[in-house]
Amino acid sequence: MIDTEALRRQPELTGEKVVLAQLDDSYFESAWTALREPETTRLTGTHTVFTEDQIHRWLASRPGLDDRADYAILRKEDRVYLGDVVLSDFDGDNRSAAFRIALTGPDVFGKGYGTEATKLILDFAFDVVGVHRVSLEVFDFNPRARRVYEKCGFVREGLQREALWWDGEWHDVITMAILKNDPRP
Numbered sequence: 001m002i003d004t005e006a007l008r009r010q011p012e013l014t015g016e017k018v019v020l021a022q023l024d025d026s027y028f029e030s031a032w033t034a035l036r037e038p039e040t041t042r043l044t045g046t047h048t049v050f051t052e053d054q055i056h057r058w059l060a061s062r063p064g065l066d067d068r069a070d071y072a073i074l075r076k077e078d079r080v081y082l083g084d085v086v087l088s089d090f091d092g093d094n095r096s097a098a099f100r101i102a103l104t105g106p107d108v109f110g111k112g113y114g115t116e117a118t119k120l121i122l123d124f125a126f127d128v129v130g131v132h133r134v135s136l137e138v139f140d141f142n143p144r145a146r147r148v149y150e151k152c153g154f155v156r157e158g159l160q161r162e163a164l165w166w167d168g169e170w171h172d173v174i175t176m177a178i179l180k181n182d183p184r185p
Helices: 004-009 025-035 038-044 052-060 113-129 143-151
Strands: 018-022 069-075 081-091 096-103 133-139 155-166 169-179
Touching (some): 004 113, 018 113, 025 052, 025 081, 069 113, 081 113, 113 143, 133 143, 143 155, 143 169
Antiparallel strands (some): 018 069, 069 081, 133 169
16 A cells, blocks of 8 residues: 555655755746756656746645655755656556656766665655555666666666657657565665
């Protein structure tokens, strides 16, 4: 059974490099900047052009939800916003959830922030919320993310051929998942 109260409370999660804190409208400026970063939108496959009002409303609606967990990734030493990490699409009957992560841009890539945030949210999903399976999708042009996911225990399960149209080319979507009893380094 999924602990929806844990999702509603969404406790702060602390690692060595990052802290995961409830995503809310206080992170608007940093989130808004990240949404306009070309490399971030490419890696997330985001075609939508958002308005400031849409982002304010979306961020303000995150706290207190019992069907997802939206976390801001903050650098532990100074609580600077580095991106967000999300558990969503919960299926209570099958104790599964979807995962996504987005960092603010190339200036924070390759520093271990995404790996640690992924490990923290997986521990929360499996050990607190009670999920059995977490799945994700990653684009074929993002091998760095695939390596991070594999390092965290995700296993490649499938391929959605030519599922993303980006910059005039078709790209494959790779599906990956991790189970509660899979090794988590």
